Amino acid sequence: MSEDLDARLIAALQQDGRASYSELAARVGAPRTAVSARVQALLDSGAVGIAAVAHPQLLGLTSLAHVSVAxxxxxxxxVDALCATDASVFVSAVSGAYDLVAELRVASDRELYGALAHLRAQPRVRAVNTLLYTDVVTSVFMPQGPLRSDVHVNDTDLRLIELLERDGRMSFVELARRVGMSPSAVRARVSRLVGNRALHVAAVVRRGTGSGRPALGAGLNLGGDDERVTAFLAASPGVEFVARTVGRFDLVLTLGSDSTTRLHHVTEQIKALDEVRGLTTWAHLEVFKEHYSRGIARTSA
Structure with missing residues (x-):
């Protein structure tokens, strides 16, 4: 029973990592006291963390890619080389034709090429296969859609983002104390950042800590229009990430669940879609790095 509640709480926190216990209780249909206890247990165990992630464009990161390494x-x-570079936000050992996968986020295609050249130069690297993201359809790890052109942030906004990157559920009272503003003013600023898609606060499952929550990566080859497939994936429980890509797949996605049986059920549903011509999957065996926060360079006005 607690595993099912944990799964529902994680899904709710991936949508809104700052939701109150009362809001979470209403969403998952459980008593507030039980919700409070389970959330705290998940956070204390290290299996789940709550962190803010700034929009990649706000960080100047416009070139995103999924990299498979044999x-x-x-x-x-x-693994050490991939984890050491700022370009990587995710590094995992996987099953299948490749041994590792990584997600890279950098400022330009030229910088991406340099990061890939550095990876290819590692003595044990046999092959590198790269998928360029054309756009991210859905993600629990970053704000959705393009950054609005009219979004502007100042030093106070940046300080709030940095604090929330370390602790996504830090109270408005504590945030206010750290930046020297009133709690109501801080609440308004955070709401504006989230509402403008400059910031997303969400649960991140620490799969490298022995949490026991399996995750599956998948690449889809499609025939015809992808709108029905992406709409299905965006609405499916357990789908954590979907991106349109250029390369050997048309879509790449991440599925998370509390059991391999549920993961299998979702993959069978995906294969049943008429537009899906092929589905390739790989299990995430051990996650070495999952850190989507990155310092924001301050520029003078």
Whole structure:
């Protein structure tokens, strides 16, 4: 029973990591006291963290890619190289034709090429396959859609973002104390940042901590228009990430669940869609890095 409640709470927190216990209780249909206890237990265990993620465009990151890496022999040195670079926000050992996958976010295609060249130069790297994101359809790890052109942030906004990157559920009272403003003013600023899609606060499942929550990556090859497929994926429980890509797949996605049985059920539903011509999956065996926050460079006005 607690595992089912945990799954529902994580899904709710991935949508809004700052939702109050009362709001969470209403969403998952459980008593507030039970919700408070389970959320605190998840946070204390390290299995789940709540963090703010600024829109990649706000950080100047306009080139995003999914990279699959085949390694000859042990992958430790390659993992270390991927984790050490600021370009990577996600690094995982996987099953299947490749040994590792990573997500890279950089400022330009030229910078991406440089990061890939550095990766290819690692002695044990046998092959690198890159999927360029053309757009992110849905994600629990970042704000949705393009950054609005009229969004502007000042030093106070940046300080609030940095604080929420460290603790996404930090109270408005504590945030106000840190930035020297009233709680009501801070609440308004955070609401504006979230409402303008400059910031997203969400639960991140720490799958490298032995949480036992399986995750599956998948690549889809499609025939015809992708709108029905992307709409289905965006509305499906457990779908954490979907991006349109250029490369060997038309879409790449991440599925998370509390059981492999549920993951199998979702993949069967996806394969049943008329537009899906092929589905390739890989299991995430161990996550070495999952850090979507990145410092924002301050520029003088």
């Amino acid at each position: 390694v000859s022999g042990p992958a430790d040195d390659v």
